[in-house]
Amino acid sequence: MNDPIWQPLHQELLRWERAGRVADFWLRDDDAIEPTAALDRLLDLTGEYAVPVTLAVVPAFTGEALAVRLSGVEHALVAVHGWAHENHAPEGEKKQELGPHRPRDIVLEDLARGFARMDDLHGERALPLLVPPWNRIDPGLVPELGRLGFQALSVFGPSKPASIRLINSNVDVMDWHGTRGCRDHALLVEEIVAQLGRAFGGGDAVGLLTHHLVHDEAVWSFVKRLFEMTSRHRVRWRSPREMLAEGALP
Numbered sequence: 001m002n003d004p005i006w007q008p009l010h011q012e013l014l015r016w017e018r019a020g021r022v023a024d025f026w027l028r029d030d031d032a033i034e035p036t037a038a039l040d041r042l043l044d045l046t047g048e049y050a051v052p053v054t055l056a057v058v059p060a061f062t063g064e065a066l067a068v069r070l071s072g073v074e075h076a077l078v079a080v081h082g083w084a085h086e087n088h089a090p091e092g093e094k095k096q097e098l099g100p101h102r103p104r105d106i107v108l109e110d111l112a113r114g115f116a117r118m119d120d121l122h123g124e125r126a127l128p129l130l131v132p133p134w135n136r137i138d139p140g141l142v143p144e145l146g147r148l149g150f151q152a153l154s155v156f157g158p159s160k161p162a163s164i165r166l167i168n169s170n171v172d173v174m175d176w177h178g179t180r181g182c183r184d185h186a187l188l189v190e191e192i193v194a195q196l197g198r199a200f201g202g203g204d205a206v207g208l209l210t211h212h213l214v215h216d217e218a219v220w221s222f223v224k225r226l227f228e229m230t231s232r233h234r235v236r237w238r239s240p241r242e243m244l245a246e247g248a249l250p
């Protein structure tokens, strides 16, 4: 692992080690619905490195097949990815399923249904974690999430004070607006190092965001190299379940 692109991460992880600290990472992968070859690849890769993966599953379109595929896969958890991943924002606005565009009771009903469906299909594997499609939710809905059974919310970017626990992603491997493939590896390493810098001072863990259905080879190789490097350092890949248990109020 002498690739110069990865050196900054190696150096940063050495800094943590010298300080007697353990860096935390977690992995969220969005848009699963059913078993696919790409999902197999994700589960194999994460399994090989014992990395817990949280699949944000679209409740409206998923079913038994995914639950069957995941049964026995100890390192996979599922979260509620909205209801139908449907955009209700008008043309020209950023896409949102859980925005202010529909009556709030309707949106909350969708979320309650999504929660129940994931619970029915996945039981213990289902986390009380909401991952809003496109990482956006009307802030006015957040105080209602606890009532629906959710214990945490996961969007993208730095955590802000909220009425519910936030377990955010903050490093997105995909170049959505350009190539729609992997972002530049050196840039991703730089972002991970920057996030580790914030985490060192008490900020959020590194939350890697992937979308297995659209990965090109460059994404798969990036993720593999990251796992390789973290496996050689004192790093914890954590599951939101652990994080929630730790953050529980006495």
Ligand SMILES: [Zn+2]
Pocket (backbone or CB within 6 Å): 030, 031, 081, 085, 133, 134
């Ligand atoms: Zn999504």
